[in-house]
Amino acid sequence: MSINWVGLWTIIRREFSRIMRVPIQAFLAPWISALLFIFIFGFVVGKRFPPIGGHRYIEFVLPGVLMLNIVNAAFLQSTSQTYFQRFLRYIEETLVAPLSYIEMIVGSLAMTIVRTVITALGILAIGVAFGATTVDSVPEFLFWVVGVSVIFGLLGIIVGLWSNNFEQLTMLNVFFITPLSMVGGVFNTVNMLPGWLKWLAYANPFFYFANGVRHSMIGYSDWAEALPLGVAVTLGLSAVLLLIVWRLYAVGYGLRE
């Protein structure tokens, strides 16, 4: 059977309508947060740090801040979309419709990407306006924004399907995303870490995401091999998570009675 393009577009349209009920939470909050980071790291604290690879500290930090906001936007979008649809049972509208599992997943991910791209472009525009960043490579920038969105969008779907209450929705964020992102080279170079901690950073996917986004914006990479490895980590994780989500949809986990 052919792809249900209208159905796919309707999933995106509908979710966009839901997001536009909370534009401050969805878009304004990360932009204001980026503005505050620029103020603190650009004009207050940042002046005390020496340049890193020839870049001011704010130039080094802002790509990581942008990456953190993409991660949060993607994860929040897909967990809330999936969980609220289940909680209020209107997920049944799509279950009774002629939509394939892949169409449902792609529709959900597409909206996640729309939200994160708007978030990222807003932060980028603010950064450029305040002279805090540049864009070294637009295709590379888009690759990282979309790649990170897909990974955390898929993780968000899994958590949204698994959660049976609001407490469970936040668990991955509290115990996994926030700690790993903080030690993933957002605020410091890996070279600042002691030897044994460097290897921990290299084992942390957030390091590759932050490093990739940073390279696409200011052309600086902590470690030359980190870029191809980061691309492999991003594509590999996306593929594995997509398979898991597809399987969960196919068996109806968290969706069907």
Place this chain on the structure above:
Amino acid sequence: MTTPALSISHLRKVYRGGLVAVDDLSMEIAPGDFFGFLGPNGAGKSTTIHCVTGIATVTSGTIRVFGVDAVKDYREARRLIGLSPQMFNVDPFATPRQIIDWMGGYFGMTAADRKRRTDELIERFGLRDHADKRFRELSGGLMRRVILCRALVHDPKLLILDEPTAGVDVELRRDLWRYLQELNRDGKTILLTSHYLEEVERLCKTIAIIARGQIVRQGTKDEIVREPGGLEAVYLRATGAEPDHVAAPAAGAGR
């Protein structure tokens, strides 16, 4: 031989935790039938409907909608069905117009068709003054109308109505009855569950009674209502709610 509108064969549904909700259920609904599906709460009516429509997974057995396998060819089967569920499964912050339009979109209807059909249904169900209010702001009766419009937007061949008149006023109930009879006269197959026996008796041509996950009685309405005590007595006997000697009418008593 005519292909049944709905054919269920040896359906079994076991929920996680081991509850057997439907056990070896088989039934057929002929095209153009108005089929009443009766049973006490928890008998397995909604579970059967959920298995047919894809809200629940099927443990074993087969379901065919106009000959299309509802599990293997689920997308094709779902195009043929419109469901008005018992529980309101709606985004409460969306408006009736959005809810109907989105459902049309999920079914692949073009924007022009959705607009025409949404306007038509809003007008038909007296929702014009409420079409752009949030769903949660509507009264129970208006909510029920929205759910019906949503089920009808893609003009399904098989309409499944799970207690569509629960909580609605007499006017809407009668208006809905007229509308459903019109639809059925035009050839639409309707499966109706209801706790209002007079509703089933007035509308349906065929009746099946389910209890403890199994069909315990099935027949044409005419043959069932002709039995002593009428539909209510047959229902009570079949579901085991009342023993035969209690349900049997006193001599000379009408139905």
